Amino acid sequence: MSQSGARIDELLRGTQHSAVHLEMRDGYMQDDPALHAWRAGHRLDPGDRASWWRPWLDVIAAATSRGVEIRRARIVSEPVSEYIHYEYDVTFPNVAAGEQVRWLPRRNASDLTLPGNDFWLFDGKLVRWGHFSGDGDSLGGELTEDPVAARLCAESFDAVWARAIPHDKYSV
Numbered sequence: 200m201s202q203s204g205a206r207i208d209e210l211l212r213g214t215q216h217s218a219v220h221l222e223m224r225d226g227y228m229q230d231d232p233a234l235h236a237w238r239a240g241h242r243l244d245p246g247d248r249a250s251w252w253r254p255w256l257d258v259i260a261a262a263t264s265r266g267v268e269i270r271r272a273r274i275v276s277e278p279v280s281e282y283i284h285y286e287y288d289v290t291f292p293n294v295a296a297g298e299q300v301r302w303l304p305r306r307n308a309s310d311l312t313l314p315g316n317d318f319w320l321f322d323g324k325l326v327r328w329g330h331f332s333g334d335g336d337s338l339g340g341e342l343t344e345d346p347v348a349a350r351l352c353a354e355s356f357d358a359v360w361a362r363a364i365p366h367d368k369y370s371v
Contacts, residue, residue, distance in 0.1 A: 210327060211321075216266075216322050216323075221318055225275060225279075230336075234285055237288065238285075251292050270360060272356060273363075276304075277305070301366065301369075303359050312358075317329040320349060324346070327340045
């Protein structure tokens with residue numbers, strides 16, 4: 200495995216068929232200004248696309264328009280943490296850009312084999328592990344093309360996806 204500063208957007212631009220992302224933490228980046236604004240009562244207005252569309256969503260939309268299937272699954276504790284509630288509230292832009300999102304209550308994942316870190320899997324062969332501090336701050340990523348790791352991620356993601364609840368049917 201190699202340490203890598205490879206950005207997800209750069210990796211997505213090179214993806215040809217699929218990108219899957221598994222998130223397993225109940226909180227990330229507690230110092231995010233968008234989280235602080237949400238805590239203060241700011242909510243995204245689905246009718247005001249210009250206020251929430253951002254460069255990341257352009258990357259998602261460009262990839263899906265090329266035929267890349269992008270799926271994200273989140274394993275969450277229930278009742279959900281404040282951060283997960285925030286994340287749920289700000290997921291509709293991802294869906295609008297073409298990403299499929301599902302939620303799996305943690306109690307329904309107990310018998311699944313899961314890797315120890317969040318990950319992205321690109322085209323079924325390139326894994327980007329996400330490393331985070333205990334408080335959810337990003338510590339960067341690590342890339343591997345190890346076929347054993349890629350297979351673990353693919354199988355884990357598929358098992359989570361099969362049990363997870365589509366975003367439009369899940370509620371916090």
